[in-house]
Amino acid sequence: MNSRFACIGVGNLGAAIVKGILNNHLFEISNILLINRNEERLKKLEKELSCAVSKTISEKLKNYSLILLAIKPQDFEACAEEINLNLNKEATVVSVMAGITCAKLKKLLPNAKSYVRVMPNLPVHIGQGVSVIYADKDIEQTEIDNIEDIFNSVGISYVVNDEELIDVATSIIAGGPGFIFQILNDLKSVITNFGFDTETSNELVLNTLIGSLNYYVESEEDLDSLVGKVASKGGTTREGLNVIQDKKLKETFKEIFEASIKRAKELSK
Numbered sequence: 724m725n726s727r728f729a730c731i732g733v734g735n736l737g738a739a740i741v742k743g744i745l746n747n748h749l750f751e752i753s754n755i756l757l758i759n760r761n762e763e764r765l766k767k768l769e770k771e772l773s774c775a776v777s778k779t780i781s782e783k784l785k786n787y788s789l790i791l792l793a794i795k796p797q798d799f800e801a802c803a804e805e806i807n808l809n810l811n812k813e814a815t816v817v818s819v820m821a822g823i824t825c826a827k828l829k830k831l832l833p834n835a836k837s838y839v840r841v842m843p844n845l846p847v848h849i850g851q852g853v854s855v856i857y858a859d860k861d862i863e864q865t866e867i868d869n870i871e872d873i874f875n876s877v878g879i880s881y882v883v884n885d886e887e888l889i890d891v892a893t894s895i896i897a898g899g900p901g902f903i904f905q906i907l908n909d910l911k912s913v914i915t916n917f918g919f920d921t922e923t924s925n926e927l928v929l930n931t932l933i934g935s936l937n938y939y940v941e942s943e944e945d946l947d948s949l950v951g952k953v954a955s956k957g958g959t960t961r962e963g964l965n966v967i968q969d970k971k972l973k974e975t976f977k978e979i980f981e982a983s984i985k986r987a988k989e990l991s992k
Contacts, residue, residue, distance in 0.1 A: 858882065
């Protein structure tokens with residue numbers, strides 16, 4: 724990419740994205756600026772990544788046209804004015820801050836040219852994340868493509884045309900790993916209660932999950948067909964599936980996501 728990239732807020736998420744960019748050679752190292760108020764962390768990042776760093780937001784920022792905001796949402800308003808004063812008039816602002824709408828970005832950062840919201844999830848830290856991207860209207864397709872490349876460097880990304888879907892993504896995509904970890908933890912506890920030791924229970928759950936997901940990916944069969952392959956009529960799996968239906972597990976999942984989406988919308992107001 725010919726543009727210059729600045730990341731404001733280089734915590735775990737910001738650092739993961741920058742590493743993805745560097746590993747995929749999307750920007751020259753000399754065209755990257757990292758801004759973070761923690762001096763100790765900056766020194767560590769400077770040594771590890773060899774990028775230019777700054778503890779403060781200054782006029783240097785005007786030399787960068789693609790700005791990633793990876794600060795905590797609750798800290799945004801306190802530093803928004805300083806960011807805005809130092810924005811390049813052609814800058815595209817990309818926010819990974821949950822609950823901060825494009826309308827709020829426009830209001831607090833009016834000097835930018837265009838605004839993008841992205842909702843990534845935890846596995847970006849291992850290059851296997853899922854990110855959902857919403858770009859405001861005043862942005863060229865080439866810029867959207869560049870932003871997709873950035874988030875594809877840490878997994879896979881999807882562009883949506885409705886900003887409300889970012890709230891859905893906050894629940895399902897960003898929150899999804901948390902729900903999955905809780906389910907796995909509950910499964911492990913149940914297996915342990917049936918007599919397996921904790922370590923074996925953990926391995927049984929993980930390997931069953933990994934094997935099942937890999938089989939699904941490689942088989943190219945739909946999920947209903949795969950359920951049928953495991954659950955024969957009158958068998959043990961079918962008996963367990965009957966309990967799932969009786970307990971209306973699908974409705975429970977729907978309630979989980981509805982509650983989470985509702986909270987995401989509340990945070991966006």
